[in-house]
Amino acid sequence: MNTFKQVNISLPDNTYPIIIDLQAFNLSGLEQELTKRKIMVVSNTTVAPLYLDHIVDLFPENKVFTCVLEDGEVHKNVRSWQRILDALAEHQFNRSDLLISLGGGVICDMTGFAAASWMRGIDFIQIPTTLLSQIDASVGGKTGINHSKGKNLIGAFHQPKAVxxxxxxxxxxxxxxxxxxxxxAIKYGGIDQPDFFYWLSSHVDSIKNRDADVLQNLIAKCCEFKAEIVEQDEKEQGKRALLNLGHTFGHAIEIATHYHYLHGEAVALGMVMAAELSAQLGHCDVGIRKMLENLLQAFDLPIKLDVNVSSDELLQLMKADKKVVNDQHRLILMRGLGAAFIAEGVKDSEILITLQSCLTHT
Ligand SMILES: NC(=O)c1ccc[n+]([C@@H]2O[C@H](COP(=O)([O-])OP(=O)(O)OC[C@H]3O[C@@H](n4cnc5c(N)ncnc54)[C@H](O)[C@@H]3O)[C@@H](O)[C@H]2O)c1
Incomplete structure (x- = not known):
C-alpha cells in the first residue's frame, strides 16, 4: 500500500517535491541530493532527543554532523543563525554540501536562512515536525530570523530541494x-478556499483525534494551496501577499505580548481583526468574523486577547512590519469567506477603531 502523497512545487529555477508519508521519513526519489559529501542536520533541544538519531541513520554513506539549538521563537535570532554558520565553518562545508532542518517553523526558517547565506547559497532539505511547519513554514522558500524590532525582518528567499x-x-x-x-490551515480557507473551510468544520473531531489519513489529506491540501500561490508569485510581488492574512496584526501581537501567543494563535487573533476591519470598512458582512471565530474556537484557538496591550502599541508595531508601503498600511482583508484581497492605503485611524473594538470585545 502507498503510504505517501506527493505535492510538487514547480518554479522556474527549482521544482521540488513535498513528500507526506503516514509513518516514515520518506526520502525516495532524492538519491541524487543524498550523494552530497557532507550533511549538517539542524534541530533543537526538544526535537533532537525525539528524532535526530532516526535522521542520522538515514544517511549511512554520508558524513553527518549535527547542530542542536535552544528551543523557542525567542531564539530565532542572529545568535542562533551564527551558531549554524560556525558549525558549517568548523566542518568546512562548501557549496556541494547539504543542510537539513529537523523541527518546527523556527528551525525551518533559520536553517533555510543559513543555507541561503552560507557561501551565497547551498542546498537544504526541510524535515518539518510541527503541523504548522508541515502545512506552511517549510514550503515556499521564505527563510529568515527575527530582529528585536520585528518578526522575520532579516531573511532571504531560498527554496529547499525537498520537504x-x-x-x-x-x-x-x-x-x-x-x-x-x-x-x-484555517487561514487558507479564509484566503481563497471556502470549501476547505467547510471541510475543516466538518472534520473537527477526526482532526483533533489526529486521525493520520485525515491529517495526510489536510497537509496535502494546504501544501497544494500554498504551491499554487507560490508558483504564481515566488518573491511576493503580488498575490503571495494574500498568505499574510492575519499576519500583520498577528506579528504585532507576538511582539507586544513577548511571544505570549504561539505564532498560529497570534494569526488566529489577527484573522479575527482582519475580518472585523473588513466589515468596518464595508468590504464584507459582519457574519464573516463570527464564522471565523466559531471554527477557531472549535480548535481551542484564541479569538480575543487576554493580555493587556494597548491599541497604540499594536499600531506602532504594525507600522514596523514589512507590509507598510510608503507609510501606508497594506493589509490583507476579506470581501467574504475565501475572498481575501490586498487593501492598500488603510489609514491609522481605521485600524485603531478595529483594534479598540477587538481589545474590548467580549
Ligand atoms: N517561512 C514561512 O513561510 C513561514 C510560514 C509560517 C510560519 N513561519 C514561522 O514558523 C514559526 C512557527 O513555527 P512552529 O509553530 O512550528 O513553532 P516552533 O518551531 O517553535 O515549534 C513549536 C514547538 O514544538 C516543538 N516541536 C516541534 N516538533 C515537535 C514534535 N514533533 N514533537 C514535540 N515537540 C515538537 C518545538 O521544539 C517548539 O517547542 C514562526 O517563527 C513563524 O514566523 C514561517
Missing part, C-alpha cells in the same frame, strides 16, 4: 502547538 513530512512526528506534538497549526 519531507512524516505524519507520525505529530504524535509527540503538544496539543496547544497542534491547534496553533490549525490556525494557519
Amino acid at each position: 519531507i513530512v512524516n505524519i507520525k512526528t505529530l504524535n509527540t506534538l503538544p496539543e496547544r502547538e497542534f491547534n496553533a497549526g490549525i490556525g494557519e
Whole structure:
C-alpha cells in the first residue's frame, strides 16, 4: 500500500517535491541530493532527543554532523543563525554540501536562512515536525530570523530541494502547538478556499483525534494551496501577499505580548481583526468574523486577547512590519469567506477603531 502523497512545487529555477508519508521519513526519489559529501542536520533541544538519531541513520554513506539549538521563537535570532554558520565553518562545508532542518517553523526558517547565506547559497532539505511547519513554514522558500524590532525582518528567499513530512512526528506534538497549526490551515480557507473551510468544520473531531489519513489529506491540501500561490508569485510581488492574512496584526501581537501567543494563535487573533476591519470598512458582512471565530474556537484557538496591550502599541508595531508601503498600511482583508484581497492605503485611524473594538470585545 502507498503510504505517501506527493505535492510538487514547480518554479522556474527549482521544482521540488513535498513528500507526506503516514509513518516514515520518506526520502525516495532524492538519491541524487543524498550523494552530497557532507550533511549538517539542524534541530533543537526538544526535537533532537525525539528524532535526530532516526535522521542520522538515514544517511549511512554520508558524513553527518549535527547542530542542536535552544528551543523557542525567542531564539530565532542572529545568535542562533551564527551558531549554524560556525558549525558549517568548523566542518568546512562548501557549496556541494547539504543542510537539513529537523523541527518546527523556527528551525525551518533559520536553517533555510543559513543555507541561503552560507557561501551565497547551498542546498537544504526541510524535515518539518510541527503541523504548522508541515502545512506552511517549510514550503515556499521564505527563510529568515527575527530582529528585536520585528518578526522575520532579516531573511532571504531560498527554496529547499525537498520537504519531507512524516505524519507520525505529530504524535509527540503538544496539543496547544497542534491547534496553533490549525490556525494557519484555517487561514487558507479564509484566503481563497471556502470549501476547505467547510471541510475543516466538518472534520473537527477526526482532526483533533489526529486521525493520520485525515491529517495526510489536510497537509496535502494546504501544501497544494500554498504551491499554487507560490508558483504564481515566488518573491511576493503580488498575490503571495494574500498568505499574510492575519499576519500583520498577528506579528504585532507576538511582539507586544513577548511571544505570549504561539505564532498560529497570534494569526488566529489577527484573522479575527482582519475580518472585523473588513466589515468596518464595508468590504464584507459582519457574519464573516463570527464564522471565523466559531471554527477557531472549535480548535481551542484564541479569538480575543487576554493580555493587556494597548491599541497604540499594536499600531506602532504594525507600522514596523514589512507590509507598510510608503507609510501606508497594506493589509490583507476579506470581501467574504475565501475572498481575501490586498487593501492598500488603510489609514491609522481605521485600524485603531478595529483594534479598540477587538481589545474590548467580549
Ligand atoms: N517561512 C514561512 O513561510 C513561514 C510560514 C509560517 C510560519 N513561519 C514561522 O514558523 C514559526 C512557527 O513555527 P512552529 O509553530 O512550528 O513553532 P516552533 O518551531 O517553535 O515549534 C513549536 C514547538 O514544538 C516543538 N516541536 C516541534 N516538533 C515537535 C514534535 N514533533 N514533537 C514535540 N515537540 C515538537 C518545538 O521544539 C517548539 O517547542 C514562526 O517563527 C513563524 O514566523 C514561517
